[in-house]
Structures are given as structure tokens and as C-alpha cells.
Amino acid sequence: MACVLVVALSLSACGFSKPVDGIQDPNERLNRRIHAENIAFDRFLFRPASKVYGRGIPMPIRRGIGNFAGNLNLPRVVVNNLLQFRIGKALKHTGRFVINTTLGMGGLLDPATPMGVEEDRTNFGETLYVWGFKEGNFMELPLLGPSTDRATVGMIVDLFTNPLVYMVPSPENAIGVFSAGLSKVGDRYEYSSTIDSILYESEDSYAQARSLYLQNRRFELGVEVTDDEVDEIDSLFEDLYGE
């Protein structure tokens, strides 16, 4: 698997990264085309479907489905915690999985969060970050939206990092994918005013989505403010207020 990984990463050109602050988007034309298709998909299918789902299914049930999907994902989170050498987090998420699977009725409820055992989401994209791989180029994926080279490789590898996939027999394990899909539809409904404002009220929704995604992703990974940015701010204050 390591070999496949190295090949995938070199293909995605993760090695040629510029400073993390800037936006690296050499395939902008292609990305914008995919973005336009994603917008059409959202406008005519995803958004209307999420309205039907959100209005038809009561909130506690929608939340239960979201919890269930999140719980099934936890073993994958634990595997990635271990790959990141974060033993404490791996133990915490194992505890969370046990609590929510038992007390939480198979994961439909989330008693772990009020107990202080909340989830810190992670994935193989973060594992690659921890291992020192660069972010690579920005890319917009069909249907899935904004990503980077590193995040995309992570997503592909994560298809194989959930132990449950191997432990649960074949027709039953489809429930994981199914609930994760429903959970996404639920999120589209839940955060609809924010998502609508980005996709439909901006004069350049592509640039907005790209900026929001990259900033939030770097924040989650714990990337620090760059020296360039500090210099920009300091010299601006210097110019205006002459310290």
C-alpha cells in the first residue's frame, strides 16, 4: 500500500508546493468548469432533494442518521489517529465509539459528547499532512466539491481505512455509505443559508468556495499564519500609523 501511495502522491505533484499561504491553482480553467457543473447539480438536484428530505423528515431523525453515520466512521478516525501517532486521541475515539454504540443505541444518539468525549474529525488527508506531505494544488472534484491534491489522495485511501468495511458482510456494509450520503443531504439542508450565500449570492462563487475551503482546512490541520502575512499586516500598520 505504501508503494501505491508514493506513486499516487508523486502523480498528484504534491512535491512542488509553493508557500502554504497562497492559493495554488494551475488548473483553474478545468476546476471552474467542474464548479459550474457542480452548481448545476446543486441547483437542480441536490438542493431541491435536501429541501424535500429536510421538510419531510423530522429533525431528531435527521440528527440520528447523522450521528449514526458519524459513529460508523469512528473506527476510520481511530486508524488515522494511530497513523498520526496520536495515541490519546485514538483512545478517546475508541471510548466514544463504545459509548455511542452501546448507550447511544447503535450510534443513533450521541451521549458521548455531553460526557466530554466529543469527536475531533480527522482523515487520511490529515495523516498525510502529519507525515509531511505538501498540500499540492487546489482542485474541484465532480459532485464532491473543493479539495486539494493531498486531500483527494487521502479520500481515496480512506475508502480502505475503515476496519468495519472488512468486518461487516457485504450487503449490510452498504448501510455505512447510505447513511453517510443521507447525512450529507441533511447537512445541505441544515446549513442551507450559508451554502446558498456562497453558491448563489457571490459574484464569484468559485473563488469564494476555494478560499473558504482552503482556509478552513488549514485551520483544522493547525497550519500557522505565514511570515508573508505577518509582514503584510505589520508594514500596513507601519504605513498608516508609523510606529
Place this chain on the structure above:
Amino acid sequence: MVNDVKRRTVLAGLGASVVAAAVPGSAMALTTAEARSLIDDVVSEITRVINSGGSESRMLTQFERIFDRFANTAIISIRVLGADARSASQAQLRDFTVAFRRYIARKYGRRFREFIGGRIEVDSARAVKSWHEVQTTAHLQGEAPFRIDFLVKEAGGRNLFFDMVIEGISLTKVEREEIGAMLDRRRGNLDQLISDLRSTG
């Protein structure tokens, strides 16, 4: 080894006190406590407006006033304009600052309605680089709590915040993209942009 570390700590301490002695008290930048108290005020003002039960247009005017009073609108405007700020005249910059303030208050003020019944808690403040970062957490009804950081820096004798960062997303950077796109669409015509910002919403 232990001795070495100790020696370095002592030296660093000495260095710090020398620097402190060299800088007169009045010129020292704002303290963490001052930064925190500024954001305490911002948060309580915002909360007061949200729960005042006033009409939307009234609330938006009040947000504009809060933004004007607590935010460094000069710095934010120049950062948002980016390279275009350099070619702008003083008058254009002034007009843009006023128009942008209105635009921001309306765009984000509308979203603050979602805060009704929720609360923002000021968690901590710390020095980061040449400014202070005040971390707050927004607790909204039926939503996972999320972080809002305010970046505070003394400017011309006043303590003001010059950026607001929601879960890592800087308002300045987002608006730099948006204003940049707006300018592109208007072929770089700043006056057109200013008049559009004045009239929209």
C-alpha cells in the same frame, strides 16, 4: 544540559527586561487584558442588538455602528482592496471605506439573526506575532459550537480589531476575494464598485 537550558532562560529573561526598560510604558502596545476587554464589549454590544427585538433595518444600522466603533475599517478596507488600494486616491479610499462598512454590516448582520437565542463566549486572549488574538466560541441553538477569533491591534491610540476569523476563515481574506471579483467584473472601475456597494442590499 540542564544548566545550559537554565542559562538560556536566564539570558532570555534578562533580554526581555532590557527591552522592557528601553520602551517607555506609554508606548507599550495593548495588553492581553485590554484586548480581551475590547472583545467583551463587542460581544455584549452584538448580543444586545440581536436580542433587542428591533426591526432588521434598525439592527443593520446598529451593526454598522458597532463595526465603525470597534473595527479598524481603514486597515480592513486597504487589505480587502489589495493591490487596487495603491492606485486609489485618498477620496476613493475614504468613500470605499464607508461603502464597504455598509456592505459588511448588511451581509453579516443578516446572518447574525441566526444568533437569536444563542450566545458568544469570550474564552481567552493571547499575543500572536504583533497583535492579540481573542478567541470566542459561538453557541447557537441546535448547532455544534464554533470558534470566532478577533485579531486586535493598537492603532493611532485606539484598540481596534482588524480581522474576524470564523473557524479559520478570515473575513478579510474572504472579502478580498469577493471585492477582487467585483472589481474584475467592473473592469477595475473602483467608483462603480463604490456606488454599487452603496446601493445593494
